[in-house]
Amino acid sequence: MGYQIELRHFTYFLAVAEELHFRKAADRLFISQPGLSRQIKQMEEIIGVTLFIRNKRKVSLTVAGEYLKKELDYIFNHIDFTIKQTRLIDKGSDGEIRIGFLGSAMQTIIPELLIKVNEQYSNVQFSLEEMSNHLQVEGIEKDQLDLGFVRLARVPKGIQMKTVHVDTFSLVLPKNHYLEEKNFKNIAQVSDQHFILFSSDYSSLYYDKIMSICEDKGFTPKVSHKSVHAQTIFKLVESGLGVAIVPTSLQYGFDLGVKFLEIPKISQKATLSVIWKQDNRNPVLEKIWRFL
Amino acid sequence: MGYQIELRHFTYFLAVAEELHFRKAADRLFISQPGLSRQIKQMEEIIGVTLFIRNKRKVSLTVAGEYLKKELDYIFNHIDFTIKQTRLIDKGSDGEIRIGFLGSAMQTIIPELLIKVNEQYSNVQFSLEEMSNHLQVEGIEKDQLDLGFVRLARVPKGIQMKTVHVDTFSLVLPKNHYLEEKNFKNIAQVSDQHFILFSSDYSSLYYDKIMSICEDKGFTPKVSHKSVHAQTIFKLVESGLGVAIVPTSLQYGFDLGVKFLEIPKISQKATLSVIWKQDNRNPVLEKIWRFL
DNA sequence: CTATTTGATAACCCATAGTTATTAATCAAT
DNA sequence: ATTGATTAATAACTATGGGTTATCAAATAG
Known part of the structure; x- marks a missing residue:
């Protein structure tokens, strides 16, 4: 037959x-x-x-x-x-690109990218989704994502990585907290406070770095709350439930009752990287490549 | 509808x-x-x-x-x-791996690989095809080849490369040629002879290296013949049509009327590399990876 | 031992892939 | 212009085979 x-x-x-x-x-x-x-x-x-x-x-x-x-x-x-993609190209679009990102990337690098790409290729469509480091890596591996913006030390074989932004860390405090820029010298000054951090399964590298920042100054933070959303963390800080350490660039784009104090003299940096698959077959990726 | x-x-x-x-x-x-x-x-x-x-x-x-x-x-x-692949797995085979190679790789690295893999995974099937550097790169890019054995300085993006064998070059002479191991000091001794080389489109890196070997010794070889097959080259040398310079390991495996003299004191090496695509989806590749 | 669950078989139906015959448009050559 | 050749679309028909219902047979559970 x-x-x-x-x-x-x-x-x-x-x-x-x-x-x-x-x-x-x-x-x-x-x-x-x-x-x-x-x-x-x-x-x-x-x-x-x-x-x-x-x-x-x-x-x-x-x-x-x-x-x-x-x-x-x-x-x-x-x-x-x-x-x-065929449908998009037919409609005169230059195609779609699927981007995953950590919330913090939305403050700096992603908006810039969108604007620049849009100037050159106004018909490229973006599919943007906030997701954890882990899910982004998985998405890239399964060809369900073209680019990811992550904070990771290393990625599995077959995935490429490039640093796109290096940021300092800032201490996040309630607006009425006694610490100010002038009297803030050392992170150890808040060693007795409760800490609110991003969940380690959202970004384990971030979690480890915060720990090492504190350890370098001789104390282990008392972690009272964890969250995957910056907004939630800020709200908790605002409510007086503790303090937080986050990448400095997160201070832009939110309008909340917290203040940022950049942590001086520490070696830890918050590095944001793009990840992608070398032989991604999405033709849009080639086009926007030079904007990274 | x-x-x-x-x-x-x-x-x-x-x-x-x-x-x-x-x-x-x-x-x-x-x-x-x-x-x-x-x-x-x-x-x-x-x-x-x-x-x-x-x-x-x-x-x-x-x-x-x-x-x-x-x-x-x-x-x-x-x-x-x-x-x-599904059919092969069903038949108890561990699948097929498609390998492209330059003729010279058949003397050393490929037989070793086949033997080692066969010991461990007797059910892996090999598809072996001799082909030029260029065609191998193309095959890898189009997912029609899993591994390639090439002599190239660099490969296109998306393709990985790793050196597997470094060889010296040898001068190939007719058996009755007056030069012997004892009186052979310098490649310039055959500067007046005609040269038979591999075609540059079969392996341009090889071609360039031979040229630079001669130039280093102060002469430009008179190239009289080109071929893509080692056997042909040897036959031409045997027939007295000229001399050749080839990777030393080519002397094994042929039974021809030519003699090999390793060229002393030159910096050029014949490097053989494996190439592959990082996210090749052939599961066999993972298995045999450690044999490289 | 009965009831129930589950995949395979058998026989039938009809949607639709593929057929032949024809038309309509385009081009080339007189 | 006229004719002839090419080529894709349309129309009407045919029959293959995907999907249906009804039923069976094997395997478990109670």
Whole structure:
């Protein structure tokens, strides 16, 4: 039977591979179970490989099926993005670029980038999403993201990294706090305060750096609260629940009842880096590359 | 009409995009022209993009179509390879790895690699093809090759390179030539001879190095013949048509009427490098990586 | 031992890929 | 202009095969 493999087969295969249950997969696909069974069987015949082990009571993937699932996930992602890009290009757009970023990057580097790119390529569309370091790395690896703005010491193989901004750290205090620029000499002056920090799973490098800043001055901070949003942290500081240490550039763009005091004489820097995949196939990336 | 895009559409689209002629494309696909026309039209409707400009006398791709063609070429290549790998895994094989190499790599590094990998993973299949530096780089870029063994100073972005073997150069002479190991001091002793070299388009770095070896000794070689095959070069030397300079390791594995004299006191080295793409998706590559 | 769950089989139906026949437009050559 | 050749689109038809319902057979649970 000289059948031909089609995307339909792949779609059905993935549904069964995920559900590991023919009827549930069929429901999800809005087709009948026998129809699904036949298509899967046909697919196995076409490529000549048993993909599922049916134990009459349990369905599981073979090793080959496992491999195929992983690749087909990637292939579908690529096809979807390609069609999306094709539509954008057709509409006269220069395409879309998908950017992930830490909140702090929104204060400095990202707005600059958007403005510069927009001047040159007014038809490039941006898809911006705030997300953690970890999720950005994952997004880049899975080709679901073109650029990421992270604070990381190193990234997995296959991902490129380049520093785009080096920032100092600032102490964040309630507006009515007794410390001022003139009488602020040393971070140890707040060693007895409670600290509010970014969660370590949002950015573990950040977390470690804050710890080392304090340790260098001879104390371990009492961490009372953690959050993933700068705004939340500021609100907590404003409410008198503690103090915080954050990258200095975060003081712009918010209108809150806190004050920033740049921490003098410390070696730690808040480095922001872009990450990307070397052989990203999004043509937009080449265009905007020189703006980084 | 809630149609669904299928690989069939992609196949047909690529045929028309290549032929730029509906009837010819239809012939190639062994279907009728109206059938093809309708499928293309349907595809355009599904993704909502005009892919071809039909001037009633000439068919051409739109910008969006051009982009789509490039990506679909890549996607089909990926799908084909994935299915091939799936079949191999199913057969108990650990998959296939596609290696390109310069002839000279077959003397040293490649046989070693094959033996070592085979000990550990007896089910990994090798696809070996001798090809020029240039074609290897192209193969790597298009994901049609997993590893390349080249002699290059640098490679395009997105491709990784690592030196695996550093070799000296040897002078190749007919067996009855008056120069012997004892009376061979300097390459200038053959400055009046004709030279037979590898073609510069087979390996331009090699070509440049040979030239610089001679220039360092104060002469420009008279190049009388060029070839892409070591065997041919040796045959020409044997026939008395000239002398050659090649990487020393080439002396093993051939049984020819020529003799090798290692060239003393020169700075030039014949460096052989592996090249690969960082995010190659062939799982076999990871496995054999440590053997390099 | 019965009830239930689940995938495979069998037989049928109809949507649609592909067919043939024809038309309409464009161009080249007289 | 007229004719002829090329080429894609349209129209009408055909039949393959994807999807359906009904049913079975094996495997577990209670």
